[in-house]
Amino acid sequence: MKLPADFTARADEIIARYPASARSATLPLLHLWQETFGFVSGQGVEWIGARLGLEPIRILELVTFYPMFRQAPIGRRHIRVCRTLSCALAGARDLYAELCRRTGAAGDAHGPVTSPDGEYTIEFVECLASCGTAPVAMIGDRLIESANTPDNIEACLGKGD
Ligand code: FES
Numbered sequence: 001m002k003l004p005a006d007f008t009a010r011a012d013e014i015i016a017r018y019p020a021s022a023r024s025a026t027l028p029l030l031h032l033w034q035e036t037f038g039f040v041s042g043q044g045v046e047w048i049g050a051r052l053g054l055e056p057i058r059i060l061e062l063v064t065f066y067p068m069f070r071q072a073p074i075g076r077r078h079i080r081v082c083r084t085l086s087c088a089l090a091g092a093r094d095l096y097a098e099l100c101r102r103t104g105a106a107g108d109a110h111g112p113v114t115s116p117d118g119e120y121t122i123e124f125v126e127c128l129a130s131c132g133t134a135p136v137a138m139i140g141d142r143l144i145e146s147a148n149t150p151d152n153i154e155a156c157l158g159k160g161d
Contacts, residue, residue, distance in 0.1 A: 001043060007036050011051065022052045026062060030069055039070040067125065074121035075114045077158050080138045081147070084127040090134035095148045096124060099137075099156060120157070 010032055018024040026048065033044040040063050049056040063069045081087075081096045100106060100113060103120040107113030112123035130136045133145035137156050144155050 003047070004036070007032070015051070023054060023058075025052060026054070026059060027066075030059070030062060034069060038073050041071070070112070072112075074112060075119050077120045078140060079120060079122045079156055080125040080128070081122065082126065082128045082130075082134070082136045083124040084131075086131035086134040087127075087136055091148050092124075092135045095135050095137065095153070095156075096122065098148075098153060102153070102157060 011029055014028045015022055015025045029048045030040055034040050045056050045059045049059045079099060081092055083092045099122050103115040105113040105115040105120055105122050109124060112121045114121045128136045130143060130145055135147050137144045137147040139156055139158055144152050146152055147156055
């Protein structure tokens with residue numbers, strides 16, 4: 001696959017910021033790859049490794065360690081449901097189950113699940129830093145507090161956007 005010229009130009013800019021250690025450009029390049037292509041593919045791991053002179057395993061270990069990196073495509077709407085203590089006590093599991101039921105996404109809750117039409121990806125995440133308004137979810141970059149009310153479930157699904 002030929003990479004877009006604007007992508008390679010941005011990658012070059014990032015690498016130039018770290019003249020003492022190209023390795024320091026790894027995380028910014030992973031973010032750039034995911035922002036450009038939607039997820040970090042095997043090709044992305046290989047390309048970044050080659051560009052920085054690192055073994056691909058040094059790139060892959062970061063992709064698998066940090067939860068913000070994805071190794072597979074996600075739906076057009078990305079819903080994250082907090083499952084940490086306050087949200088767990090306030091009904092995060094029921095909220096997750098309801099969102100899965102309404103979208104048709106099915107899975108074991110140990111990773112992202114995507115609806116059959118590819119519209120929604122739903123996943124549990126850890127604390128979203130709004131514990132006082134639990135349960136909390138995010139759709140894209142939008143925080144939804146008290147997310148288990150009927151109106152807010154609709155908001156989680158992007159209804160009315
Ligand atoms: S525990 Fe859910 S936002 Fe903190």
